[in-house]
Amino acid sequence: ACSAPGGTAAADRAPAAATPRRGGRLRALFAGGGADETLDPHRVNLFADAARAKALHDKLADWGPDLAAVPRLATGWEPGPGLDVWTVRLREAAFHDGRPVTAADVLYSYRRIADPKRAFRARASLEPIDLAASRAPDPRTVEFRLNRPCAEFPNILAAFGAYIVPEGTEDFRAPVGSGPFSFVSFEPGRALLLRRFDGYWDGAPHVDELEILAAAEESARANALLAGQAEYAHELAPATARAHASGGRIGIVRLRNSAMQGFVMKTDRPPFDDPRVRQAFFHLVDRQELVDGALSGAGEIGNDLFGKGSQYYPAGLPQRTRDLDRARALLREAGAEGLRITLDTSPVAAGLVEAAGILKDQAARAGLTIEVRVGSKDTYWKDILDGGVLASFRSGAMPIESHISQRLLSTSTTNATHWRRPDFDDLYTQAQSTADPVARTALYERMQRRLFEEGGLLVWGFADWIVGHAPRLRGVAADAPANTLDWARFDKVWLA
Amino acid sequence: MAGVTATPRGWVRRRLLLGAGQVAAVPVLVFVLTEALPGDAAVVAAGDDPDPARIAALRAALRLDRPAVERFADWAGELTHGELGRSLVGGRPVADHLTEALAPTLLLAALTLTLLVPAAVGLGLLAARREGGALDRAVSTVTLAVYAVPEFALGVLLTAVFALRLGWLPPTAVGGIGRQPAALVLPVVVLLARPVCSTARLVRAGLLDAMAAPYAVHALRCGVPPNRVRLGHALPNALAPVVQHLARTAEWLLCGVIVAEALFVVPGLGTVLLDAVAARDVPVVQGLAVLFGTVTVLLNLAADLAARRLAPRTEVAV
């Protein structure tokens, strides 16, 4: 397998994209990270960080709408026979200061990310690479040596936060990157001003200037957009979208499948160590009620598997619907009737607490008593990693392979379901050393069937990510789940 | 002598001394409280990727693996050199955070207070003209009803009408106040709404008592015009609690207008505080604690001075 198909996303755009206009300043609103924001692209955490980083920098690859890797700074990649050596060719690209992007820059950036002392988020994604052994045979070629075979190596190149910066960069107060926009000024927590980079390898952006503004409050973003203080507002509430969808004052774009919504059950703890109890939960939920109540209808129902719509998703599995009799029977079999369970939740993301309340009511109909415990939103993910038995859960989009490797292996670091099955791990290892895509797809399907039957993750829905934009802003991609290439991509939009 | 300080100057000096102690106590209290919070900056920074190894590495990188006492001592040591330290999250100097956020906060607070005092006193005077009269009841009912509307609801409402429907004012100050000074109007109105009501209530209550006091009646009899009696004779006596309330309002304006800041995108101290607590960014929280402590002590001192001046009799209390 070599370069994945897809190419740049321009091809997928709506026909309205026909006549881009040049010029103007585009103001985009994101929920900012406050006065502590930095422009260090390896430190990205929030959507606002990612939007800023991708305007200034490039990754070797990025994710397409189906979460498959699309080449960016890399023109392509070639595995060695054992899938443990990958050769990546770089395209001819330049940083904003005119220096070419070279293999040395790539190795420097990756080594910086992987530096254990810095604890960058992307470090875990680069973990399969043996960076000490990787080398640059020539300025435009990087040879990555891996610790173990890895058929999904391109996913690593597209990893969240794996941006390429010029070799030796440590100071990011006025960052230099190879992205579509170059740096002008930055006020943390308020505004980042960027200018079109005419030497961008993928074609210079249409707009002259891009300003990324911060507004933590959703209503503030909506109001600013409505009043013409910005042309793009990221992350609007479903209610706002509904209220303004038909008014014509703003355009609404729903980025489908952007966030998985679910509950995690600890598969090694009573009562969920009994697969029948887990199955009972799979059957007692009314997914549509959850989508309506918790997501205000802005989303679609899930089928207890991660990654709807992405590569390797087993779309053929039957959609689960509520079956209270079945749930009650399973509970009876497991001797778990009338159980009291504590459900952890937290307002860490929209809809989580609402979903918990709804699950509580739904479980009551199956004779279970659920007590909702609202925890601190700052430490929630850490708290539920090993604490409690049942908790609200959500996740942004990522490739199914990443989801499995990060959350479902015995060695996974964020295995909130405590799903540790050696045979499952084996299947994963096998898939990673399988070069044949068809055989690999089959292996992924086997893993996911297993999870569908007895996994610990109850996926009840996928939330739309709602983006609002001024009517004169054209070319906003609609089929780009959050964190994929075309999401928050400002080099291909223009102001009419 | 029963330990009553005689001179105002001695009293102020002692209060300043006590104030220094209080300013020192605030960060200690806040430090203890933040330490008592679950999680630390490393856990929060890890967010939805709480890989234990990563958290440990973060902790080591942020030097959070040392005992709390040691960390506090370090911070206090730096403070004695005038250093507020650096943010755990972004690594920027805490002083930068504070000065950046202070400007919009000061602007909002100053504007609000300059409008608040005349508005509240005016409304209070109006209501106290005739207790139980139509005007009193109208003013009382309206102010109370407004008071019961929470800031965000009022903010949403005003924005909808004046910014979105009529288009008279910008709805937010996104990108900075400097670009659009008119963006201050709505937040100031929202910030004003509730304090005006509560302050006016206090003014009214104090005025009614003062106007019924024999000295007000006497002043009227001496031919002092009623309005002058209200403003010049009764009002000073009504003001002591009002001044305290105003000091608390000023403090709230300086330290905690989180909702208005969020609603209108004016990133001031309240936002910084909330962010810092959420991120367990202890140095920033501590820096704010020092700032708030100082502000509080000074404001309270000013209020107490004013109150002493307004109720001079207190100095002879047995």
Added chain:
Amino acid sequence: MSGPELAAVDGLRVRVGARVLVDGVSLRVLPGRVTALVGPSGSGKTTTALALLGAYPEGARVSGTVSLAGAGGAPIGHVPQHPGTVLNPARRVGVLLRDLARVHGGGPEAVRRALRDAELSEVDGLLRRYPHQLSGGQQQRLVLAQALLTGARVIVADEPTTGQDPATAHRLAALFRRLAARGTGLLLLSHDLALVRESADEVVLLADGRAVRTGPPDEVLCAPARPELPPVRPALRVRPVMVPTQAAPVRLDVTGLTARHPGGAVVLREVGLSLRAGECLALTGRTGSGKTTLGRCLAGLHPRHEGTVLLDGEPLPRSVRRRGRQRLAAVQYVFQDARSAFADHRPVLDQVARAAVRLRGRTPPAAAAEAAALLAELGLDPAKAARPPGGLSGGELQRAALARSLIVGPAVLVCDEITAGLDADTRASILAHLADRRDRAGLALLFVSHDPAAVDALADRVATLADGRLHPASAAHPFGRQGAAPPG
């Protein structure tokens, strides 16, 4: 001399409930004349005068007419009976005066003149003080100065000399004459017959709310009419002055008492005195000389002092807070301003009885009965005392205040000007009562007074405060009427 009347009351009737406070009183205030309204305590003087000002007791039903036609819309100057309450506690004296001067079109010069007229100019730093930093007499004169500043053509002065020493009172009488000479009409309410004789052109004698006699002072005050206004009976002097009380134990022993006011002003310097059981020491002195301060020191209300105060040989805590019930009961003080010592909202009788409950452990009903009896003895109808203080006349309140202190059975009693606002009859009965206590119960009295007759009647010894020091008074001129005492 008399032109058209400045103000007049005609057939005034004021009723509260079934009680008639004022019953058909008529009087007129003429330019250039001083009209005095005299009569026993509770006879309706204040009520009548207030009617002239347009104020009535709460819930009163009023008939008759009040006309102010001649005053030309200008305000009526008023010196109320209790000056302490009408001075704004939050404003300095200077501000209070300048404010009035500005309203009535005067400048600093007017303020200075008013102060001089009201005998206040000597008090140093006066303009920068707050009203509570003045003595009782100074407050009274301050209010008088305010009345002068209004430039009123009619001035109503309700007991304007109660807090003044005789010398000052004398000069105030002269002031009233001067004012009259300028064409002002004065209505003077007073028990001080000397003052009335000195200054009034016409006297209206009230009794039980009725005007029983009207005419020039000589006629009205000398004619034997009911009610009589007898001079203090010499019979009061139960013992000869010279009877040595050496045998009685020393109750109160004060040495080296130095008292300050905030700001450091020393009011009393190294004052020493001792009081035996059954002894009465009269304390006189110019107004503002520190009499009240001394009394308050003894009562524990002015802890800002040095020196020792021994009660029965034991040191008395400086502050009232640190005196136990016994000591509180042992040393009592009767406030100069009776009105402000009572809580507004509770019946006076209850407040009197409450002292017995607290300090003598009486049950409430027993205390109430005792209080009623004591009040009756002091000539105050307990039914009147069942009203809150606002419903009592000045003299009635004064007696209630005395009763409140007497009811706890004190060993030492400091009386601060308790006879100043009383008619001769009432005064006599009070003095008799005190003398009786002194002799029978061995009550030690420190009797602060400007009233020579009362002092004569009651005191074993007289001392004068001047310059912050206590001087034994010369027998001949205990009051320094000729100005022997330094100004206060």
Added chain:
Amino acid sequence: MRRYALGLALVAVPLLLALGGPLLVGGPEPRGVSFTAGGGHWLGTDFAGRDVLRQVLLGGRPVVLVAVAATVLGYALALPLALAAALTGRSWVEELLLRPLDVLIAVPALLLVLLVATAVEPGPAGLAVLVGVAAVPDIARVAHAAAVAAASRPVVEALRLHGESWWRIAFGQVARTIRRTLAADAGTRLVGALYLVATAAFLGVGVGPDTADWAVMVDRNRAGLFLQPWAVVVPALLVAGLSTGTNLLFDAALARPGGRAPGAGRRTPGAAA
């Protein structure tokens, strides 16, 4: 009686709802789409697709209980403190009583509630305590400022001299003198307590963020204000009625008989009485 009418009318509806509301509702119903009007829901649905009417009926009791309890508690703690400080003659006692509160004041109330509540996770009763305690410094300052003047009146000296107990002096005299100021402060503080609870709920402490509670409803349903206003408007009106009514009742109870300032009386008595 007439002066009570408006206050009573305003307070009656929310109080009756708070008392009787919970008795009128049945068990939970399946949820609909959030923020919709109609569809069998008289007042539409709320942010979680629940029937607003049902939430309104359920939501009064906690509001009334928590807010009232918190305010009462705040006063129960702060008032004695303020009075003690005002009545003590020793300035060091006064400083000892009041200065520590300044330290608390320096921590914004919301933050305090947030910090403590996150650390100890209180229930509704605990939250009331917390909100009450958080209000103590404020109340104490206002009450103290009003009380010092009242405490230095001669009548207080007289009461002391006659051996009156501290409680009677403090509450019977000083607090009574400043009751109007206290009522004005307490009346507005009630609302503050209410919304502090709501904000805390939204930030995840105290009561659950999906609790039926009028204040929480106002806060949580605001996103849908333009889709379905009733979910915000109805509870907000109830809260406003409650607070306005309570305050007007206070006013009416404290009004001087006749409702006029003394001295404003007629200058000339009429002929008849």
